[in-house]
Amino acid sequence: MGYQSTTPLVALLAGRGRVPYHLNQLRPGRVLDYLTALLRQPPQTIASLTVHRFAPSLALLPKGRPSANICDAGAIQRCFTSSCPLCPACLAKDQVPYERLLWSFRPVPVCVDHKCILIRRCPACRRPLRSDRQDVSHCRCGHKLGDTQPVVVSPHGLSLAVKSHQILLGVALPSPEMSTAACFWWSARLAAAIRRTPAWLVEAGERLAMDPQHHADAVSWLAAAEILTDRPGRLTAFLDAFQRIDKHKTTSTGVGRRFGTLLRQAARLEKLGHPPPATALREYLVEHYASGHLSGKVCLFRHPKDHSALRKRAWIPQTRASKMLGLRHGAVARLVESGILEGRFHPAGRHGRLVGLVHRQSVQTLQSELRQGLDVRAIAKRLGIDHHRVLDLVHGGLLPRAVRTAKGWRIPRASVADLEGMCKGLPVGNPASGRWLPLREATRKFGPAGLTLALLVELIRAKRVSARMADPEKCFHGLVVSEADLAALAPEIRNRRDQERGYPIHHLGSALFVGRPIKDTVVAKWIAAGLLRARKSGRARLVAPKEVDRFRQEYCLAEDACRILAITRSTLSRWEAEGLVQPVYGKRVTPGAGFSLYRRADLAILSRRRRRAA
Ligand SMILES: [Zn+2]
Ligand SMILES: [Zn+2]
Numbered sequence: 001m002g003y004q005s006t007t008p009l010v011a012l013l014a015g016r017g018r019v020p021y022h023l024n025q026l027r028p029g030r031v032l033d034y035l036t037a038l039l040r041q042p043p044q045t046i047a048s049l050t051v052h053r054f055a056p057s058l059a060l061l062p063k064g065r066p067s068a069n070i071c072d073a074g075a076i077q078r079c080f081t082s083s084c085p086l087c088p089a090c091l092a093k094d095q096v097p098y099e100r101l102l103w104s105f106r107p108v109p110v111c112v113d114h115k116c117i118l119i120r121r122c123p124a125c126r127r128p129l130r131s132d133r134q135d136v137s138h139c140r141c142g143h144k145l146g147d148t149q150p151v152v153v154s155p156h157g158l159s160l161a162v163k164s165h166q167i168l169l170g171v172a173l174p175s176p177e178m179s180t181a182a183c184f185w186w187s188a189r190l191a192a193a194i195r196r197t198p199a200w201l202v203e204a205g206e207r208l209a210m211d212p213q214h215h216a217d218a219v220s221w222l223a224a225a226e227i228l229t230d231r232p233g234r235l236t237a238f239l240d241a242f243q244r245i246d247k248h249k250t251t252s253t254g255v256g257r258r259f260g261t262l263l264r265q266a267a268r269l270e271k272l273g274h275p276p277p278a279t280a281l282r283e284y285l286v287e288h289y290a291s292g293h294l295s296g297k298v299c300l301f302r303h304p305k306d307h308s309a310l311r312k313r314a315w316i317p318q319t320r321a322s323k324m325l326g327l328r329h330g331a332v333a334r335l336v337e338s339g340i341l342e343g344r345f346h347p348a349g350r351h352g353r354l355v356g357l358v359h360r361q362s363v364q365t366l367q368s369e370l371r372q373g374l375d376v377r378a379i380a381k382r383l384g385i386d387h388h389r390v391l392d393l394v395h396g397g398l399l400p401r402a403v404r405t406a407k408g409w410r411i412p413r414a415s416v417a418d419l420e421g422m423c424k425g426l427p428v429g430n431p432a433s434g435r436w437l438p439l440r441e442a443t444r445k446f447g448p449a450g451l452t453l454a455l456l457v458e459l460i461r462a463k464r465v466s467a468r469m470a471d472p473e474k475c476f477h478g479l480v481v482s483e484a485d486l487a488a489l490a491p492e493i494r495n496r497r498d499q500e501r502g503y504p505i506h507h508l509g510s511a512l513f514v515g516r517p518i519k520d521t522v523v524a525k526w527i528a529a530g531l532l533r534a535r536k537s538g539r540a541r542l543v544a545p546k547e548v549d550r551f552r553q554e555y556c557l558a559e560d561a562c563r564i565l566a567i568t569r570s571t572l573s574r575w576e577a578e579g580l581v582q583p584v585y586g587k588r589v590t591p592g593a594g595f596s597l598y599r600r601a602d603l604a605i606l607s608r609r610r611r612r613a614a
Helices: 006-014 030-039 043-047 051-058 073-079 088-093 155-169 180-195 198-208 216-229 233-242 255-259 262-271 276-288 304-312 318-325 331-337 360-371 376-383 387-395 413-424 439-449 453-461 472-478 483-501 505-511 520-528 545-554 558-565 569-578 600-613
Strands: 315-317 343-348 353-359 403-405 408-410 436-438 467-469 479-482 535-537 540-543 555-557 597-599
Touching: 030 043, 051 073, 051 155, 051 180, 073 180, 155 180, 155 198, 155 216, 180 198, 180 216, 180 233, 180 262, 198 216, 198 233, 216 233, 233 255, 233 276, 255 262, 262 276, 276 304, 315 318, 315 360, 318 331, 318 353, 318 360, 331 343, 331 353, 331 403, 353 360, 360 403, 376 387, 376 413, 376 472, 387 453, 413 453, 413 472, 436 439, 436 483, 439 453, 439 472, 439 479, 439 483, 453 483, 472 479, 479 483, 483 505, 505 520, 505 540, 545 555, 545 600, 555 558, 555 600, 558 569, 558 597, 558 600, 597 600
Parallel strands: none
Antiparallel strands: 315 353, 343 353, 403 408, 436 479, 467 479, 535 540, 555 597
């Protein structure tokens, strides 16, 4: 008839009824009837030459229904690609080249005979291969496709492809509780989810030794087969990655947003009598999901039997945790912060609210510790100290995992035993020589410098202060410490206290400039002049360590000024007299001043001006 291409022919046929684009889309109806009459073959024979021969393995039906003999449109779309991949090695060996039906089967993107990846584009012109090319073995550009060097697939990729191939042909069986059709249906959902998880595509591509940029579809299907084969570890890892990516369809906040439609799809399969995916997802959510609340509203937990599984969930809401532990609301967050409980906090909703989940096991461990734990009074008695000193130890972090409940502090026995152990480890007996102080006297004497019981215990543990047990029966009450050690450490203790609380004015003078003590009255003048900011605490005025740092960065003494300007002291005082340099505090600006204080910024400007002039 002179037609150069099949397109005009198909266009003519289209006028006579609905003509499928591809033979694989052929369904019972007028076109099949025409073909039956034309070819004088029963319709089953014609259908069996198309994808419909795999209908029993691919058409998803409720469990127990007799298998289908025609693939529904969904199954064809899911499992067969509209592009036309081919195996160059197969074509090369064909005497009469022909396309294989299985080349377009997406779960097996590999030729299992030649162990190579199917090609989708012409290697010469890089254009996608078309189903309507007139010569199977040649591209439109004239390239002979059989000449292409096949790309060998990795053993791991091949074994996954062979498994899917065998399942399709009925040689191997998928999970015992799932039909072959359900297995491919779920694979398709997983593959779609994998294609939306770039991190997983890259990871799986590395395992399969395939480039996910060129073979995204192939990698996604093989990676889906991998998840189905290595359950449940691989599924858990994938869901961890999948829940982190942004979903296009934001159904709602929480679990729906994190898992897209995967949960609903698993629930649908379960309803049709194929429960394994739903069971696996449920297990994952109960054991590993820590990003939000789970309730009976989530489709997989609507059934009362499944809902009850939520009670055993590994991650529990913080309100439940605080109830279990007898804490005030909000205390759980602090325990998570300090590492006593294992928990995760996620922003939820538009108002920046935080949803917190706590690991059940960590709550139960703490719960039993607190149940057997002791209160402050009992500990004071055991350690032989006043109860306010017990609180000192708690706040100093020396009674770890102590928790303030609604009924007061509860302290785990192990934490107390730890301190008792420290006392037992000390040398026993009255010291022969040297000045030794009982505990109470030591804190009285060095308390003003900032010595607390907590700090003393820390120093004893670090072996920086020698200690002995004069009376082992009395625990802390029988402890004596070396006065000489404490006296030597006093400046360090004071400095540490000042660092934490801020410097009182009478300490600041000696700490402000190293090696150059300054009188308290001068410091007071600087505060009055607004050069230094202090805050009131009771009767004392304290200067915060940050403020001290700022002051040191902003001002300096004459030695530093000479260094910055690279001049001698006599030049500096001459410049001062000439008005070139103006100190913020000094003989010429402040009556009664014995030395000068300079603003570093002023000196920097002057130094720059001098360099430019030079
Ligand atoms: Zn082949
Ligand atoms: Zn080409």
